[in-house]
Amino acid sequence: MRLSRMFGKTLRSEPAEAESISHRLMLKAGMVHQVSAGVYSYMPIAWRVLRKIESIIREEMNAAGGQEVKMPVIQPLELWETSGRASAFGDNLFKLQDRRGRPLCLAPTHEEVITQMAVQHIHSYKDMPRMPYQIQTKLRDEPRPRAGLMRVREFDMKDLYSMDVDQAGLDVSYDKMVQAYRNIYRRCGLPALAVEADSGAIGGKDSHEFILIAESGEDQIVQCPGCGFAANMERASGVKSDQPRTGPLPLEEVATPGVKTIKGLAEFVGVPESKTLKAVFYTADGEMVFVVIRGDLEVNDVKLKNLLHATDLRLATDEEVKAAGLVAGSASPIGRGDLKCIADDSIELGDNFVVGANKPDTHLLNANYPRDFRADAITDIAEVEAGQGCTNCGQPLSITRGIEVGHVFKLGTFFSESLGAYYSDQDGRQKPIVMGCYGIGVGRLMAAAMEQNHDEHGIVWPHPIAPYHVHICALSLDRPGVAEAADQLYDSLQAAGIEVLYDDRDESPGVKFNDADLLGIPVRLTVSPRNLKQDAVEITDRSTLEKRMAPLSNAVPEAQSMLSI
RNA sequence: CGGGGUGUAGCGCAGGGGAAGCGCGCAUGGUUUGGGACCAUGAGGUCGCCGGUUCAAAUCCGGCCACCCCGACCA
Numbered sequence: 314m315r316l317s318r319m320f321g322k323t324l325r326s327e328p329a330e331a332e333s334i335s336h337r338l339m340l341k342a343g344m345v346h347q348v349s350a351g352v353y354s355y356m357p358i359a360w361r362v363l364r365k366i367e368s369i370i371r372e373e374m375n376a377a378g379g380q381e382v383k384m385p386v387i388q389p390l391e392l393w394e395t396s397g398r399a400s401a402f403g404d405n406l407f408k409l410q411d412r413r414g415r416p417l418c419l420a421p422t423h424e425e426v427i428t429q430m431a432v433q434h435i436h437s438y439k440d441m442p443r444m445p446y447q448i449q450t451k452l453r454d455e456p457r458p459r460a461g462l463m464r465v466r467e468f469d470m471k472d473l474y475s476m477d478v479d480q481a482g483l484d485v486s487y488d489k490m491v492q493a494y495r496n497i498y499r500r501c502g503l504p505a506l507a508v509e510a511d512s513g514a515i516g517g518k519d520s521h522e523f524i525l526i527a528e529s530g531e532d533q534i535v536q537c538p539g540c541g542f543a544a545n546m547e548r549a550s551g552v553k554s555d556q557p558r559t560g561p562l563p564l565e566e567v568a569t570p571g572v573k574t575i576k577g578l579a580e581f582v583g584v585p586e587s588k589t590l591k592a593v594f595y596t597a598d599g600e601m602v603f604v605v606i607r608g609d610l611e612v613n614d615v616k617l618k619n620l621l622h623a624t625d626l627r628l629a630t631d632e633e634v635k636a637a638g639l640v641a642g643s644a645s646p647i648g649r650g651d652l653k654c655i656a657d658d659s660i661e662l663g664d665n666f667v668v669g670a671n672k673p674d675t676h677l678l679n680a681n682y683p684r685d686f687r688a689d690a691i692t693d694i695a696e697v698e699a700g701q702g703c704t705n706c707g708q709p710l711s712i713t714r715g716i717e718v719g720h721v722f723k724l725g726t727f728f729s730e731s732l733g734a735y736y737s738d739q740d741g742r743q744k745p746i747v748m749g750c751y752g753i754g755v756g757r758l759m760a761a762a763m764e765q766n767h768d769e770h771g772i773v774w775p776h777p778i779a780p781y782h783v784h785i786c787a788l789s790l791d792r793p794g795v796a797e798a799a800d801q802l803y804d805s806l807q808a809a810g811i812e813v814l815y816d817d818r819d820e821s822p823g824v825k826f827n828d829a830d831l832l833g834i835p836v837r838l839t840v841s842p843r844n845l846k847q848d849a850v851e852i853t854d855r856s857t858l859e860k861r862m863a864p865l866s867n868a869v870p871e872a873q874s875m876l877s878i
Numbered sequence: 879c880g881g882g883g884u885g886u887a888g889c890g891c892a893g894g895g896g897a898a899g900c901g902c903g904c905a906u907g908g909u910u911u912g913g914g915a916c917c918a919u920g921a922g923g924u925c926g927c928c929g930g931u932u933c934a935a936a937u938c939c940g941g942c943c944a945c946c947c948c949g950a951c952c953a
Contacts, residue, residue, distance in 0.1 A: 325902060325914065326890045330946050350945065404879095405951075422953090456879075456951065463953095470953055522953095531952090614950080627879095627950080720953060754953030789911050823913040830913090841912065851912090 314357075314781070316816040316828075321356040323828050333529050335763035336461025338772050342831050351458025351466035353756075358832065361780040362759050363469070367448050369500050369777060370471045370753060377493040378486075379446045379473050384426045386450055390416035392425045396731045401624050405453045419452035424750055427474045428728040431746055438478045438738050441746070442486055446473030448755065462756040463716065464531070469756060475749040478738065483723055483747045487519070490751045494523055494719050497753065501762055502775025505718050508534050509544035511615055523719035525761050530715040535697050539708025547615035550693050551701025551710050553607070556587050556663030562679040564647075570674045573642040575608040578676060582667050585609070589667045590660055590680060592644040594634050597623035601637050603644075603652045605688065607659035607666070611696040617655065620690060643676060645669035646686040656688035657695050716761045724748040772833030773856050776878045781814040783872050784834035784855075786825045788841035790817060799840040802850070802868055809869050811876075830855070836872045 321343035331337040339345045344359035355363060371381065390408060393399040399406060399418075407419035420426070427445060435441060448471045455466050462468070475486035491507065498505040503525050510522040522545060524534050535549035536542070542549075572578050579586045589608030594601065595617065602621065606612055618626040634641050638650060646654055648671050660666070660682050668680040682688070699712040726745035729735065735743045759778070766773045774780065783806055787799035796817075803815045814834055816825050822841075829837050837853035844851055849862045852871060863871045 322888090322903090324889060328889065329884085329891090332947070347945090403951095451953080453952070457947095457949085459947080464951095465953095468953070472953090717953065752953050757953055786912095792911085821911060821913085821915060823911095823915080826913045828914090839912080843912070 314814050316814060317818045319357060321358065323831055331461065333460035333463065333760075333764070334767060335463070335760040338763050338767060338831070339461055339760070342772065345462065351455055351464065353462060353465065353467075355756075358780045359759065362762075362774070362778055363755055365778045365780075366501060366755050366758055366762075367469075367471070370448065370497055370755070373493040373496050373500075374444075374446050374471065374473055377444070377489045378442070379444045381447060382445045383447050383449060384420070384423045384430075386420050386452065387417055388420050388426060390418045392429065392732075393418060396425050396428075396728060398425070402453075403625070405455065407452050407454050421451055421453040422470075422750075422752070423447070423449075423472055424474065424724070424728050424748075425732065428732045428734050428746075428748070431476055431729070431734040432732065435476060435734065435736055435746060437736055440736065441476050441478050442482055443476045444473055444486065446471060446751075459531070460529070460760075462760040465756065468754055471753045471755065473751040475751070477747045477749075478736070478744070479747055480725075483725075483749050487721065487723055487749050490721055490749070491521065494721065494751070494753070498523065498525075498718065500775075500777045501758060502766055502778070503718060503758070503761060504765075506534075506543055506715070508536075509548045510720065511545060511547040511619065519723040521721050522717050523721075524715035525718050525765060526713055526715045527761070527764050528714055529764055530717075532715050532717050533712055534715050536711050536713060537703035537706060537708050538711065539703055539706040542703055542705050546697060546712075547613055547619070549697045549710070550695070550704050551697045552704055552707065553610065553659045553662055553695065553701070554587065558664045560664070561681045561684060562665050564680065564685060565678040566670055567676055567678055568674060569643070569676045572674070572676070578667060579608065582676070582678070584667060588663065588665070590646070592639075592646065592669060594629035594637070594639065594644070595626055596629045596633060597621045597626045599625075601629055601633060601652055603639075603646060603654045604656070604694070605646045605654065605660055606657035606695060607662070610657060610659055610698075612657070612694055613696040616694045620655065620692065620694060638671075640669070640671050640673055643669040643671060643673060645671040645677065646688070647671070647677065647680060654686070654688045655694065656682065656691040658691055658693055659695060661691070716757070716764065718758050718761050719751075719753045721751045722749060724750055767833070770827070770858075771831035774833045774835060776835050776876055779833070779835050781812045781834045782876050782878065783811050783813045783836045783838060784829050784832065785813060785815045785817075786822075786829055786837055786839045787815070787817055788822045788825065788839065790819065792842045794845055795840060795842055798845055798865065802838065802840060802865070805869050806872065809873065811869070811872065829853075830858075836875050838868060838872060 323343050324341050327337050328340050331340050344356050346354040409417050451470045452467050458465050477483045505523040505525050507521045508524050510520045533546050535544050572581050575586055575591050587609040591606050591608045593604040593612050645668050664681050665679040668677050670677045700709045703710050729745035734746045738744050790796045806813045835855050839851040848865050850868045851860055852863050853860045
């Protein structure tokens with residue numbers, strides 16, 4: 314490709330709106346064009362990269378037994394109501410109507426449709442395992458698109474669905490996919506880490522996220538340096554400190570004028586926060602829930618949501634709290650009426666806690682579970698804190714940020730049962746197909762690759778996904794012999810099967826070098842009058858910016874040898 | 879949806895009741911040519927939108943919209 318004919322220009326100044334590295338690099342390099350919030354066009358260079366990533370994904374999916382299909386973006390809303398996920402996705406689901414007023418939606422993912430296909434095309438245990446997949450546009454009306462391609466409303470995703478006769482079969486398919494994913498990340502230059510994950514709106518049991526550790530990431534993950542355990546926040550637990558016990562004492566009311574916070578309460582009474590119990594109020598699908606946790610800990614909303622099997626969970630409003638007869642700041646599990654109560658297991662690690670009295674400016678000393686109050690459930694719903702001990706090995710846990718570049722789920726029989734995808738086993742019995750689903754966001758992978766592979770000058774593409782292999786910088790093209798030599802080099806590189814971006818623009822050397830650094834193509838060949846005097850080209854490795862001279866006649870094999878593709 | 883911010887030329891920004899500006903980029907001509915060159919000339923605007931105040935609004939007032947950032951959600 315001759316740069317003089319490229320649709321798309323690099324910028325000299327960065328658009329002010331861009332904050333994240335990949336977003337800035339993409340805009341500056343002229344790779345993407347924003348159409349609206351979270352909706353982008355891809356310019357030629359980005360599209361080449363995306364196509365390369367897709368090729369890698371296809372190769373790995375096919376090698377693992379996948380078969381490519383393509384499903385529609387437009388789907389009847391009814392299908393989503395049947396599976397129950399219309400409400401699970403809520404406002405994230407784009408909804409529309411056809412001319413007859415029939416409700417439709419734009420697919421945020423494709424479990425429903427693939428399961429429907431399985432109903433017609435899988436009837437016997439002999440028809441499995443199967444692994445159909447597609448690389449296709451997903452639409453999600455995200456509440457907050459952000460960071461360029463990191464989180465968008467329209468994006469391409471590879472989604473594969475496994476169909477097996479039983480759990481053991483699913484385990485095999487799942488492991489194959491995990492391995493295929495590892496291969497994909499390695500080839501894209503991304504050291505992604507598999508972490509245990511929550512299954513979210515997709516539903517399902519076991520689940521792993523593939524995370525690229527990055528400061529700019531929007532996910533937090535918990536890691537143990539000791540045993541290698543890694544999980545996302547809603548899936549991880551830390552060892553909670555056991556508080557010294559003094560033996561149960563009788564309940565005692567104490568006046569606490571003006572005390573509204575745990576910190577204030579602990580100071581007022583003269584105990585550590587870990588000797589208090591905190592009350593938090595949620596509304597889960599319309600029902601008020603009273604949550605108790607030790608004062609030094611925080612509730613993890615997702616853990617609570619999963620425990621309650623709630624689709625909509627939020628903090629209760631002040632009005633709801635009041636209406637439930639609770640006194641904010643002094644609410645108490647003791648005398649809470651018939652409100653559902655969920656407790657974190659930390660309330661058993663110690664005794665004689667300070668709690669609210671459910672009266673203004675009053676608290677109770679020496680509250681003990683279960684002597685003084687009951688809970689409908691007592692389990693771990695606490696947010697992990699860095700430094701807490703690992704529940705496996707005791708080493709202090711660390712919390713780091715990361716980018717989720719893939720997610721795999723063991724769905725089980727949720728979709729096959731709700732949509733009626735059954736097969737006959739060897740004994741002629743009807744059984745639900747056991748499913749898994751496996752997703753990778755292609756654009757996010759590209760963005761993550763940039764986050765991971767760049768320097769202060771620009772992108773440093775991992776070779777297998779670089780938009781081109783070689784960048785020819787031809788300087789002073791109007792000097793005798795330069796254009797001829799550069800053209801010839803361009804032709805012979807292409808003849809050797811190398812993808813070349815040829816900067817044949819009438820621009821100054823500085824502009825060309827800066828654009829070459831920005832675009833990040835692995836090998837740069839500089840053709841100039843100075844170099845041609847020695848019948849040579851200068852070869853620059855983009856990753857190190859090291860330069861060396863090579864005879865012009867040998868440029869093609871030299872460039873080839875530098876590429877690991 | 880809660881909080882914060884920004885909308886003026888393709889990009890980056892200034893201006894803040896009385897003639898629409900600057901830098902970069904773009905076009906033409908000339909001089910340059912190994913790390914974002916220089917000179918000259920020129921083109922390019924619904925000052926986000928609607929309404930109000932005023933003799934006069936990019937500027938003041940009201941409403942709306944869009945986009946960005948922080949949170950809750952996801953590939």
